Amino acid sequence: MIELPSARAVLHPVDEPFPPGAHDTRSAVTIGRLLGIAVAVAFVTGMISHLHQHPLGWLDLPSRPVWGYRVTQGLHVIAGIAAIPLLLAKLWVVYRHLFVWPPVRDAAHAVERLLLVPLVAGMLFEVTSGLLNVVRWYPWPFFFPRVHYGVAWMVVGSLAAHLAFKWWAVCGRIPEPVAAQPVLGDEPLASPGAAGAAGAAGAPDADRRALLIGALASTAAVTLATAGQTVPALHAISALKPRDPLAGPQGLAVNRTASAAGVRSAALDPGWQLTLAAGDRVTRFTLADLVAMPQQVARLPLACVEGWSAEAEWTGVPLRALLSAAGVPADAHLRAVSLERNWLYANSPLNPAQAWDPLTLLALRLDGEPLDLDHGYPLRLIGPNRPGVHQTKWLERIEVA
Numbered sequence: 001m002i003e004l005p006s007a008r009a010v011l012h013p014v015d016e017p018f019p020p021g022a023h024d025t026r027s028a029v030t031i032g033r034l035l036g037i038a039v040a041v042a043f044v045t046g047m048i049s050h051l052h053q054h055p056l057g058w059l060d061l062p063s064r065p066v067w068g069y070r071v072t073q074g075l076h077v078i079a080g081i082a083a084i085p086l087l088l089a090k091l092w093v094v095y096r097h098l099f100v101w102p103p104v105r106d107a108a109h110a111v112e113r114l115l116l117v118p119l120v121a122g123m124l125f126e127v128t129s130g131l132l133n134v135v136r137w138y139p140w141p142f143f144f145p146r147v148h149y150g151v152a153w154m155v156v157g158s159l160a161a162h163l164a165f166k167w168w169a170v171c172g173r174i175p176e177p178v179a180a181q182p183v184l185g186d187e188p189l190a191s192p193g194a195a196g197a198a199g200a201a202g203a204p205d206a207d208r209r210a211l212l213i214g215a216l217a218s219t220a221a222v223t224l225a226t227a228g229q230t231v232p233a234l235h236a237i238s239a240l241k242p243r244d245p246l247a248g249p250q251g252l253a254v255n256r257t258a259s260a261a262g263v264r265s266a267a268l269d270p271g272w273q274l275t276l277a278a279g280d281r282v283t284r285f286t287l288a289d290l291v292a293m294p295q296q297v298a299r300l301p302l303a304c305v306e307g308w309s310a311e312a313e314w315t316g317v318p319l320r321a322l323l324s325a326a327g328v329p330a331d332a333h334l335r336a337v338s339l340e341r342n343w344l345y346a347n348s349p350l351n352p353a354q355a356w357d358p359l360t361l362l363a364l365r366l367d368g369e370p371l372d373l374d375h376g377y378p379l380r381l382i383g384p385n386r387p388g389v390h391q392t393k394w395l396e397r398i399e400v401a
């Protein structure tokens, strides 16, 4: 008769350190730190993106640097994708730690273990939902940014608790052999008179090195393979870039076409006019009026929330010229309104810094040619340091919000 080993024999004793090597505390810390950096970058840049899209009444974001949103959202997706192999490596390092005996040592340990559920599940959700979003596949019934945003707070909260518990472990909760390892610290502590142990220590070191090299190599590979959607120098070598920012009409990608937005006939209507409404004062401009006004040329990036971006040359009328002609107060918050109806991002907000920035244009031309219909003909907004969904196409109206 085959005798099955008892749970006690298979599971790792909760109070014993894991053998040195790829599954020990030092490996968990090394990979944890890299993962922690990626999560921190993703969290901060994600919050910046959130503030752009859901401006707070008391915080007007600046309109500079010109490349601000391009860099922050590009970094967000780069850090998020880099977090995927690091998360897998971290889970591989620590999965044995999840099977300890007894499963709970005391109340604090129970809380610590419970908080791993939102941490691990939240991270898996963030990277999966983020990745599916950038490849533009929405297999879920919920509004992606809202849930992705909420889960980001859950991840960061449970990560802070994770780090606090691990820090507490260093301060003596875990018995001597584990506490003596460099939990959240730098170098391993040399064991006294360890000359003879040098050979034995070689194998775990090699294990750890292989783990680290594997994790770094796969992180570098996925980063190089995808970051070309926003880093021009990597454009040619990023074979897996989720989006080619240069593929589209006039050499620039389009997320929402005029047909998808249902604006073709309204945008092509020769009677089209732009309305500027400031309280009772309403001014209207025909296309010929706008073409006849002094034009400005600016190189500005189109930077999508999905992380892709590209710079182009835009020509048009500076918005500030219209605002001063119409006597719009300098501290007014504005709204740019599209011909498009019934889409969440059809209209976009402009705070005073954005509205009066000399580079915020009502663009008529892209790279020297009239705007393609899919790029917003007859008129689109383009300004520095703004997410692509706020570079409103097929403009119909600018109004005081």
Ligand code: HEM
Pocket (backbone or CB within 6 Å): 018, 023, 024, 025, 026, 028, 029, 030, 032, 033, 035, 036, 037, 039, 090, 094, 095, 097, 098, 116, 119, 120, 123, 159, 162, 163, 166, 183, 184
């Ligand atoms: C989103 C990021 C992270 C996730 C999902 C994660 C997940 C885990 C899991 C599931 C465990 C095993 C449970 C346990 O031993 O209690 C663990 C252990 C550990 N983690 Fe993390 N972790 C993350 C970030 C970090 C960071 C940033 C650090 C520190 C730099 C870190 C340090 C540790 C340590 C020291 C251990 C214990 C290893 C041992 O006891 O030998 N973790 N982590």
Ligand code: HEM
Pocket (backbone or CB within 6 Å): 038, 039, 042, 043, 045, 046, 047, 049, 050, 051, 053, 076, 077, 079, 080, 081, 083, 126, 127, 128, 129, 130, 131, 132, 133, 134, 145, 146, 148, 149, 152, 155, 305, 306, 307
């Ligand atoms: C690593 C953990 C991650 C955290 C903490 C995080 C956090 C955030 C936050 C707070 C936002 C702002 C949501 C809002 O506007 O309300 C955001 C947006 C976004 N994230 Fe992440 N994210 C993570 C991973 C990822 C990954 C892996 C990807 C893609 C590969 C990704 C892609 C996106 C995209 C495309 C948006 C813009 C959504 C939209 O407004 O349409 N994120 N993220």
